[in-house]
Amino acid sequence: MRRLLGIAAAVALLAPASLARAEDVKGSIQIKGSDTMVNLCQAWAEAFMKKNPNVTVAVTGGGSGTGFAALIARSCDLAAASRAIKPQEIEQAKQKGFTPQEWRVALDGLAVVVHPSNPVKKLTIAQLRDLFTGKITNWSEVGGPNKKITLLSREVNSGTHVYFKENVLGNGPDGKSLEYSPDALLLPSSQAIADEVASNPGAIGYYGMGYLNPNNAAVAVAKDPAGPFVTPSEATVRSGEYPISRPLMFYSPGEPTGAVKVFLDFVLSPDGQRIVHDTDFVPLKTQ
Amino acid sequence: MRDRQWAERLIEVVIYLCGIIAMVAVVLIAIFLAKEGLALFRHVSLLDFLGGRQWYPISEPPRYGILPLILGSCWVTVGAIVLAVPMGVASALFIAEVATGWMRELMKTGIELLAAIPSVVLGFVGMAVVSPVVKAAFHLPTGLTALTGSLILAFMAMPTIVSITEDALTAVPRTYREAALALGATRWQTMSRVLLPAASPGIAAAVMLGVGRVMGETMAGMMLTGNAARIPHSILQPVRTLTATIAAEMGETVRGSEHYAALFAIGLVLLAISFVVNLLAASFLGRRRR
Numbered sequence: 001m002r003r004l005l006g007i008a009a010a011v012a013l014l015a016p017a018s019l020a021r022a023e024d025v026k027g028s029i030q031i032k033g034s035d036t037m038v039n040l041c042q043a044w045a046e047a048f049m050k051k052n053p054n055v056t057v058a059v060t061g062g063g064s065g066t067g068f069a070a071l072i073a074r075s076c077d078l079a080a081a082s083r084a085i086k087p088q089e090i091e092q093a094k095q096k097g098f099t100p101q102e103w104r105v106a107l108d109g110l111a112v113v114v115h116p117s118n119p120v121k122k123l124t125i126a127q128l129r130d131l132f133t134g135k136i137t138n139w140s141e142v143g144g145p146n147k148k149i150t151l152l153s154r155e156v157n158s159g160t161h162v163y164f165k166e167n168v169l170g171n172g173p174d175g176k177s178l179e180y181s182p183d184a185l186l187l188p189s190s191q192a193i194a195d196e197v198a199s200n201p202g203a204i205g206y207y208g209m210g211y212l213n214p215n216n217a218a219v220a221v222a223k224d225p226a227g228p229f230v231t232p233s234e235a236t237v238r239s240g241e242y243p244i245s246r247p248l249m250f251y252s253p254g255e256p257t258g259a260v261k262v263f264l265d266f267v268l269s270p271d272g273q274r275i276v277h278d279t280d281f282v283p284l285k286t287q
Numbered sequence: 288m289r290d291r292q293w294a295e296r297l298i299e300v301v302i303y304l305c306g307i308i309a310m311v312a313v314v315l316i317a318i319f320l321a322k323e324g325l326a327l328f329r330h331v332s333l334l335d336f337l338g339g340r341q342w343y344p345i346s347e348p349p350r351y352g353i354l355p356l357i358l359g360s361c362w363v364t365v366g367a368i369v370l371a372v373p374m375g376v377a378s379a380l381f382i383a384e385v386a387t388g389w390m391r392e393l394m395k396t397g398i399e400l401l402a403a404i405p406s407v408v409l410g411f412v413g414m415a416v417v418s419p420v421v422k423a424a425f426h427l428p429t430g431l432t433a434l435t436g437s438l439i440l441a442f443m444a445m446p447t448i449v450s451i452t453e454d455a456l457t458a459v460p461r462t463y464r465e466a467a468l469a470l471g472a473t474r475w476q477t478m479s480r481v482l483l484p485a486a487s488p489g490i491a492a493a494v495m496l497g498v499g500r501v502m503g504e505t506m507a508g509m510m511l512t513g514n515a516a517r518i519p520h521s522i523l524q525p526v527r528t529l530t531a532t533i534a535a536e537m538g539e540t541v542r543g544s545e546h547y548a549a550l551f552a553i554g555l556v557l558l559a560i561s562f563v564v565n566l567l568a569a570s571f572l573g574r575r576r577r
Binding site: 065069086088089092147148149150155156157162176177179182183184185186187188192195196199200202203 | 341342343344345346347355414419422428429431509510513514515516517525527535536537540541542544
């Protein structure tokens with residue numbers, strides 16, 4: 001049902017939006033949500049405001065859940081999300097009298113990162129599961145030095161935390177979802193993970209590809225031990241070869257109108273998608 | 288004459304109302320917390336909540352055991368108080384008994400300034416400076432531990448402890464000092480054997496208020512303690528505090544859900560703790576007056 005609505009909305013959007021002229025568009029747009037998407041949204045906002053000087057776009061982070069809460073409270077125009085909306089959240093929105101609409105705007109690969117000095121350069125999904133559930137606690141068990149592993153995760157308000165839990169930890173043999181080890185440090189931001197990994201030779205963490213930097217080394221990941229082991233890159237994420245990748249989305253409260261509609265149009269345009277590439281995320285289509 | 292009486296009466300009513308409003312606010316907050324938080328106990332027993340060892344609020348099925356969080360808050364608080372009390376009492380002694388003139392003013396202002404630093408700034412300093420030192424000094428896998436939090440929170444508790452202890456010391460009657468010195472006691476003997484015991488109820492109150500300050504602090508704890516919800520066995524392990532849990536998770540919860548209720552229930556636990564702490568502080572202060 002949601003997808004149907006999305007398609008209907010996309011069709012409805014394409015026709016009249018192209019008629020709107022830049023100088024006609026006025027107003028302000030509040031975007032709130034995913035921390036992963038903050039830099040991307042900010043870049044979109046800046047480019048968009050340059051093209052449409054009568055529109056102000058304000059971007060705040062806080063996590064995907066924070067964005068949905070704000071969308072439901074109608075304190076933002078678009079919620080940025082790195083996870084899909086939950087049925088309860090749709091229910092709450094309906095009680096407020098609207099149905100959120102989903103817009104896929106970019107793709108993201110979750111990089112698993114270690115200290116550059118760490119000799120472990122590749123891991124399977126099963127090994128990652130054992131690492132993050134606390135079954136493996138020493139690097140020597142995955143071919144590294146005899147060193148205790150420090151697990152770094154995001155806080156539970158983060159879409160990245162939820163995505164990693166559902167898609168990497170997954171379910172145990174009894175069908176119950178597996179949990180992060182209680183020893184895992186829950187850090188309040190992706191940048192905090194990047195900083196801790198850079199200074200800690202025993203650490204392993206994960207975050208959106210956009211945070212990759214020379215002081216963190218991305219591990220090649222394989223679905224099964226036979227390989228292939230794939231490093232996260234634009235090509236491997238779009239082709240689906242890299243196993244831990246996800247769509248990034250905007251949610252609008254019902255049918256977008258006015259400035260919000262023009263903004264979404266811009267985001268999906270070649271110009272908007274070029275910004276996706278420039279901020280180290282993955283555009284929906286090849287440029 | 289009539290007018291003046293009316294004015295008196297009016298002012299009396301206004302200040303009476305102000306007092307009542309403050310009281311009513313406290314009661315309303317407590318009622319609000321109870322209303323949202325007690326809903327949890329339809330799904331989870333009080334024993335499982337307070338004694339549960341697992342905190343997995345967004346899992347299926349969720350587990351709401353806050354024992355690791357309570358112990359996390361305790362470790363951080365005990366660490367901070369152990370560090371802050373000797374330092375705080377010593378500097379209060381110096382300010383009240385030894386320092387004079389500009390030195391005294393400078394110290395007092397400096398310590399008051401410490402209270403004015405926003406906790407997020409202290410948290411930032413902790414991340415950049417204290418955490419690497421802790422990690423290197425104890426050869427730990429990470430510098431984000433209860434001790435790191437304690438070190439920074441000790442600085443936050445210091446101003447409270449110093450100013451209340453100083454008040455207690457200056458309130459000790461002059462005659463005590465004179466009597467001690469007349470008996471041939473040295474200055475240090477006077478301080479340690481006469482003034483400190485005489486001021487001890489006030490110092491105890493200062494400690495309790497310091498405990499309240501540390502328990503309630505959120506931001507620095509969240510930034511420095513690693514937030515791992517595991518039962519800690521030493522101060523060198525990462526911990527997750529009660530306050531950081533509420534702050535970190537409130538954004539994600541669906542209003543009215545079990546998780547939402549659980550966070551309010553944590554709020555109730557914090558309210559209960561601070562109530563007890565304040566009650567103890569008040570009883571110590573009351574004893575001093577008698």
